[in-house]
């Protein structure tokens with residue numbers, strides 16, 4: 001636990017900091033992104049830095065690779081950016097540190113309030129789907145932070161993707177605050193505010209571009225490690241009975257299988273919109289078949305083994321592709337349910353038949 | 367660009383999206399929250415006479431692009447008159463399989479871990 005150096009604007013006794021609603025833990029784990037405290041009446045509100053430092057970047061890298069994501073959170077509550085007053089806008093955000101960093105780095109030079117609600121360290125989009133970025137939590141935080149005492153207006157700027165969890169009409173009824181739906185992406189927030197809280201069409205659409213998809217690839221690969229291990233194991237088995245030349249065969253089988261896992265985890269997200277049809281499993285099967293055929297041809301494998309591996313590879317990529325529906329921002333539950341139903345048996349049978357064919361071909365040499 | 371947006375579609379998208387046009391008051395809030403431009407306000411056709419002589423709004427919501435709807439539920443949640451209805455849920459395969467195995471509703475098992 002590192003010591004946090006804060007530069008209080010008005011010297012505050014530790015005890016009175018503790019009393020500020022929601023910030024009991026800030027003294028011990030406030031984080032270096034707190035650059036001071038703003039005194040409003042008898043309250044002191046932590047002031048957020050808008051600069052991202054090396055530690056934040058390392059943290060982002062770490063969670064992008066899938067480590068410690070559930071602990072990457074900040075304390076919910078009310079924060080200040082710049083020197084906000086009673087008329088300054090209020091932005092609402094989730095308490096996932098990566099989302100928080102993405103937002104605060106866009107806020108340099110602005111004066112506003114930041115209400116961070118407790119989404120258990122989950123980003124806005126997923127938390128809204130699960131309901132933790134929801135009306136009840138928002139209303140509760142508004143009460144705890146007594147936001148009504150701090151600002152004169154009754155408007156909250158919420159991330160548009162939070163609308164799946166927060167109901168504007170209910171919020172108004174229960175708290176008197178009106179929801180204004182801000183842009184989907186944090187990088188548009190400055191333009192949104194400058195335009196008098198008006199969005200362009202592009203600001204309100206999710207598009208899931210190549211960059212966004214590639215950011216997801218590392219975590220897909222990390223999550224696929226058991227499959228990679230299995231690929232290496234099967235490759236080794238393909239070497240049986242270890243007659244001369246087994247190393248070459250083992251290696252090529254292992255590379256094709258491991259390659260299919262990588263194709264599913266990294267190639268699939270990258271090529272998502274190039275692959276044919278709308279169905280993720282068909283897209284995946286196509287990519288797997290392509291990889292299996294190309295690689296078998298490159299290694300000049302016997303026909304039976306090649307056909308078996310192609311089957312396995314297309315089943316594996318189809319399956320991983322289907323899994324990627326969890327990371328996209330445009331797949332519906334109806335569609336995903338339908339696809340799971342349609343894919344589960346063909347993929348299982350394909351894998352089984354492919355493995356059997358590959359084993360037979362290795363044993364009988366055809 | 368039109369092509370790029372068209373491809374962000376998925377099988378079965380929007381199956382459960384329902385609209386009760388006579389309830390719609392034309393406030394446009396659902397258009398505001400939809401991340402895929404599925405909905406739009408259009409002129410109400412066939413008169414503004416509702417049931418029990420109620421006067422309907424001159425504009426009404428239309429479902430323009432059902433195949434782009436990801437069933438997030440934002441529109442239904444933010445409609446003041448419940449004119450829209452959608453079976454929202456977790457749209458990922460892993461969640462559906464988890465749900466099937468345990469016989470519960472789809473749940474993506476990422477719990478509080480910020481997985482998605």
Ligand code: SF4
Nearest residue numbers: 400435436438439441
């Ligand atoms: S469910 Fe979501 S994507 Fe579908 S129309 Fe409503 S807001 Fe748009």
Ligand code: SF4
Nearest residue numbers: 390391393394396445
């Ligand atoms: S939010 Fe409801 S009432 Fe308002 S325009 Fe949409 S469907 Fe109609």
